[in-house]
Amino acid sequence: MKIEDIMEMWNKDSQMDETELATESSNIPVVHNKYLKIFMAERIKMFQAKAELKKKRRLILEYYLGELDQEELKELGREQFYKKLLKNEVDLYVDSDDALTEHSLRVSVQEEKVNYLEAVLRQINNRGFQIKNAIDWNRFITG
Numbered sequence: 001m002k003i004e005d006i007m008e009m010w011n012k013d014s015q016m017d018e019t020e021l022a023t024e025s026s027n028i029p030v031v032h033n034k035y036l037k038i039f040m041a042e043r044i045k046m047f048q049a050k051a052e053l054k055k056k057r058r059l060i061l062e063y064y065l066g067e068l069d070q071e072e073l074k075e076l077g078r079e080q081f082y083k084k085l086l087k088n089e090v091d092l093y094v095d096s097d098d099a100l101t102e103h104s105l106r107v108s109v110q111e112e113k114v115n116y117l118e119a120v121l122r123q124i125n126n127r128g129f130q131i132k133n134a135i136d137w138n139r140f141i142t143g
């Protein structure tokens with residue numbers, strides 16, 4: 001699921017009808033469950049992406065060290081790396097590798113989705129207090 005889709009859903013679900021506060025209050029568990037399911041699915045994807053990034057980093061490191069056999073090179077879609085690197089150069093090459101950078105970006109986007117969903121869940125958890133404050137305000141206004 002794209003972060004834009006999640007933001008659009010939350011934009012709709014975050015609106016409260018102040019004339020139907022009882023209904024809004026009873027909908028809190030439903031909305032919480034909806035976003036908790038999305039959060040769990042996206043968090044699992046994040047863990048998977050991080051594990052895949054570690055594997056990819058190891059493979060790219062072995063590539064630059066010249067430790068891959070022909071089958072692994074074919075799987076990686078690269079030719080043998082012949083340049084001999086110094087120990088302090090290896091990390092520079094690995095960190096600037098396009099494939100690894102692209103995968104790191106995907107992990108970062110996934111982390112942002114999870115962080116956004118955590119913020120949404122915190123907001124949902126506080127919704128009962130917001131509804132209580134709205135009720136108290138209405139009581140104050142009507143006297």
